[in-house]
Amino acid sequence: MRFHHIGILVNKLELGVDFFSKFQKKTQFSKIIYDKNLGVKIIFFKQKDKVNFELISPHGKRSPIADLLKKKSSIINHIAFEVKNFKKNIKFLKSLGCVQITKPKKAKAFNGRHVVFFMSPLNHVIELIEKTNFE
Numbered sequence: 001m002r003f004h005h006i007g008i009l010v011n012k013l014e015l016g017v018d019f020f021s022k023f024q025k026k027t028q029f030s031k032i033i034y035d036k037n038l039g040v041k042i043i044f045f046k047q048k049d050k051v052n053f054e055l056i057s058p059h060g061k062r063s064p065i066a067d068l069l070k071k072k073s074s075i076i077n078h079i080a081f082e083v084k085n086f087k088k089n090i091k092f093l094k095s096l097g098c099v100q101i102t103k104p105k106k107a108k109a110f111n112g113r114h115v116v117f118f119m120s121p122l123n124h125v126i127e128l129i130e131k132t133n134f135e
Contacts, residue, residue, distance in 0.1 A: 001081040001089065004129055005044065005052035009065050009077050013043050016055035020045060035108040039063035042109055054080070054109075064102075078117065078125035086114060086130040093128070097121040104130075 010016035013032060021027050030044040041059040046052050056077065058066045068074045083089040086104070094100065098118040107115045107129070114130040 001083050001128075002131075004080040004082045004127075005054045006076065007054045007056055007078040007080060007125075007127065009069055009075050010055050010057050011069055013041055013055055013057045016057075017043065017045075020047075020053070020055075033109045034059055036060060037105055038107060038115075040065060044109070074125065078127045080127035080129055082129045082131045084131050086116075086128065089128055090116060093118050093120075093126065098126065101125070 008016065017029060021029075024047045026047075028046050033042050035042065036059065039058065039060050039062055041057045043055050044052060045055070056065060058069065065077070068077070081089075090100065090104075098120050100116065101119050102115075102117040104114040104116040106112045110129055113132060116128050118126045118128070120126055
């Protein structure tokens with residue numbers, strides 16, 4: 001597993017971009033990605049220290065993060081890892097007591113590669129991102 005990013009929930013992407021661009025200068029932002037399949041809009045950014053972040057806001061009426069934002073919970077939402085053997089790592093996380101909370105779905109942000117989310121026994125969310133042989 002290779003660390004990929006930390007996901008942060010925001011009501012509006014513009015508010016997150018505004019805050020983080022003021023918080024640390026020279027922040028580089030990606031284009032906005034609209035993913036109807038996952039029910040989210042996202043933008044990635046990298047700061048001077050080279051840690052990747054993902055701002056996530058609801059997209060569509062059935063966004064899975066809308067309730068979390070209303071409750072103001074899980075705002076720092078997940079830690080993501082890119083994995084070479086997707087199915088093997090799903091089994092590995094389950095063997096550690098992690099509970100799978102979503103089915104694997106294709107993600108537009110990762111060019112159709114699959115993502116899946118787990119709740120760890122420590123009560124934090126882990127995202128696995130499928131790494132293809134071509135990367």
